[in-house]
Amino acid sequence: MRIYISSNHQYPAKINGTASQHTTDLLAKGLAELGHDVFYDLRNNEIIEPLPDSVNQVTERMFDVDILQPQDIPPSRAFDSHGKPWVRTFQAPFGNHDISGLSKENLIFVSRSHAQSYGCDRYVYNSIDPAEFIYSETKDDYFIFLVCGLERAVLKGFGLALLLVQELGIKLxxxxxxxxxxxxxxxxxxxxxxxxxxxxxIRGPQKAQLIASAKALLAPTLINEPFGLVVPEALISGTPVICSHHGAFKEIVSSDVGFICHRQKDYIAAVERLDEISPQACREKAMRDFHYRTMAANYLKEYEKEISITASNNG
Structure with missing residues (x-):
C-alpha cells in the first residue's frame, strides 16, 4: 500500500515535540517496517535525525497514493483529498470539541471510550517504541507521578498522590x-x-530509567483521559500502574498489570497489593497491545475500510 502521512513538527518529535507528534513518527516507522511504501511530509520542518531507511521523505502534498493521513491539517479545517481516501488521528480531550462541522467519519480516535464520547466508534490505541525504554524487574522504593504541564497537576490527581504520601509514607x-x-x-x-x-x-534515558526503577506509576487523574501514554510507558518498563477509573484507563489497564481505583481507600489497597503484579506481565501486555507495529497494523485495517468506503461512494 502507498501511504502519505503529513505532520508539522521537527523530526524526531521524541526530542522536543508532543506525544501525538511522536505517535505519528512511530506510525510512519511501523507501516514501513510492515512492508508498505510510506511517504512522510514534515511540511518543510527541520529534520535533525535521518528518517528510518524504509520511510520516504517528501516535501509536498502527494495524491498518487492509496490513502492520505494529513496530521498537519487542524480538525476544524476542511481537507481536499482530491477524491482520495483519507483519515486523521483525533487526540483532542473527551467530548470537549464541537466536531459537528467536520468529516468525523474520517477521524480515528485513540481509545474506544474516547470515540464514544464523540458519538463515534472508530479508534486505534496509541503506541510506544520499546527501544526508548528500559525493562527492569528490580524496583527502587519510590512511586512516580508524571505530568505534562505542571498547571494540570491537580487535574491529573496530584492531590490524591499527596494523600498517599501522607497516609502511607511512600516516597513520591x-x-x-x-x-x-x-x-x-x-x-x-x-x-x-x-x-x-x-x-x-525528563526525557530520553533519564525518563526511561526513572520509570523502570519505580515501584509503580501513580496516575489518579480526575479527568477523562483520551488515552494516557504514561500507562504503556510504565508497562513496557515492567512497572505496575495505579490509576483512576476515568477515561481510557479503565479499558487499557487490566487487573494483571495494575489497579483501577474509585476512592482513596482503593489507592491505599492498591499500594499494599503491588506484590501481586508481575513486571513480566506488564511488559508482555505492552509488547502485545501498545507496540508501534501493533498500532500500524490496526491503522492498516482502518485504511482498508476507508479505501473500500471511498470506492463504494465513487462507484
Whole structure:
C-alpha cells in the first residue's frame, strides 16, 4: 500500500515535540517496517535525525497514493483529498470539541471510550517504541507521578498522590515542567515542603530509567483521559500502574498489570497489593497491545475500510 502521512513538527518529535507528534513518527516507522511504501511530509520542518531507511521523505502534498493521513491539517479545517481516501488521528480531550462541522467519519480516535464520547466508534490505541525504554524487574522504593504541564497537576490527581504520601509514607517522585518559571519554582518549593522529590522535565534515558526503577506509576487523574501514554510507558518498563477509573484507563489497564481505583481507600489497597503484579506481565501486555507495529497494523485495517468506503461512494 502507498501511504502519505503529513505532520508539522521537527523530526524526531521524541526530542522536543508532543506525544501525538511522536505517535505519528512511530506510525510512519511501523507501516514501513510492515512492508508498505510510506511517504512522510514534515511540511518543510527541520529534520535533525535521518528518517528510518524504509520511510520516504517528501516535501509536498502527494495524491498518487492509496490513502492520505494529513496530521498537519487542524480538525476544524476542511481537507481536499482530491477524491482520495483519507483519515486523521483525533487526540483532542473527551467530548470537549464541537466536531459537528467536520468529516468525523474520517477521524480515528485513540481509545474506544474516547470515540464514544464523540458519538463515534472508530479508534486505534496509541503506541510506544520499546527501544526508548528500559525493562527492569528490580524496583527502587519510590512511586512516580508524571505530568505534562505542571498547571494540570491537580487535574491529573496530584492531590490524591499527596494523600498517599501522607497516609502511607511512600516516597513520591514527580516529573514535569511549566513554561512559567515562577510557577515551576513555586511547585518545586511546595513539593519540598511536602517531602516530595521534584525532578523537573525528563526525557530520553533519564525518563526511561526513572520509570523502570519505580515501584509503580501513580496516575489518579480526575479527568477523562483520551488515552494516557504514561500507562504503556510504565508497562513496557515492567512497572505496575495505579490509576483512576476515568477515561481510557479503565479499558487499557487490566487487573494483571495494575489497579483501577474509585476512592482513596482503593489507592491505599492498591499500594499494599503491588506484590501481586508481575513486571513480566506488564511488559508482555505492552509488547502485545501498545507496540508501534501493533498500532500500524490496526491503522492498516482502518485504511482498508476507508479505501473500500471511498470506492463504494465513487462507484
Amino acid at each position: 517522585v514527580v516529573a514535569g515542567s511549566s513554561k512559567n518559571q515562577f510557577y515551576q519554582r513555586q511547585f518545586a518549593a511546595m513539593c519540598q515542603e511536602q517531602g516530595v522529590e521534584f525532578v523537573g522535565e
